[in-house]
Amino acid sequence: MNIEWYIVLSSLLFATGAVGILIRRSPLVILLCLELMLNAGNLALVAFSRMVGNQEGQVFALVVMVIAACEVVVGLGLIVAIFRRKLPLNVDDLRELRG
């Protein structure tokens, strides 16, 4: 398969994740959609690394995985903290910081 197929698939997955972030209300699902977008970026990185023919893009993809894991850990910690304080798990209700 040509590399451009992978790139088009990656941008399609990225757009799907963006839709999820725009229309979903639950912070859990928004985190999942962030994962989708990060994975789309990973796919593009690995595809470009294959296109160039060296492995440094794959190392970059591994670092992105680490970043995603950190984001998940902190995000889930926040969600648990929100839940413990008995606040609603809905990003439209959590609007105290909005001007």
Added chain:
Amino acid sequence: MEAVLFFLSAIGALGGAVGVVAMRNPFYSVLALIVHLFSLAALFLLLTSAFVAAAQVVVYAGAVMVLYVFVVAYVGGGGESAWEPIPGQRLLAPLLAIALFVELSVAVLSSALLALGTHGPDVPAGFGDPAAIGRLLLEKFLLPFEASSILLLLAAVGAIVLAGRRRPDDEGAGGPSERFAHEANGASGDSSQPLQRRSASEEGPPAPSAAGGPA
């Protein structure tokens, strides 16, 4: 053969992504994301990056998703009641996303990268296997490797601080300012002392019963 595998895993990845967005229950969203991650691992294998595919399955689909499942089980998959606080949001969002997709595709495909239309160069047998990636990580990219490990440690500590058990005098206070005022007054000791004593008596009884349970 390669095309068949590509389209199968592409359908799996896309179906998983749509499932994450469309499922009402967050638990099903997590399961759809697992499907998506496995399909992506297959795509990584097609791109001859075995180690990234293995890390994807082991770290992502294994560890991170278990974390998600635990949190969904703890928080509960409570439904999203109101879908549209902003009018037209469900209509506008897909339009914006389609625009984003078209823009990304045009930006990449109309670029001057001639190698996009090829399979990529022929690579030696060890391309992307754990030995090659490990050598890169520990020689050329040692500093990013160590930095990311420190970042992981910081994230773990931060999550413990965020989600850990709060002191009981935090719970009742409405906001930070109220809480600080409460702590400042508490030094003279009329209201915080009973709270702490109560918390000590609350902490006391469960410990022996928990310890006695297995025995």
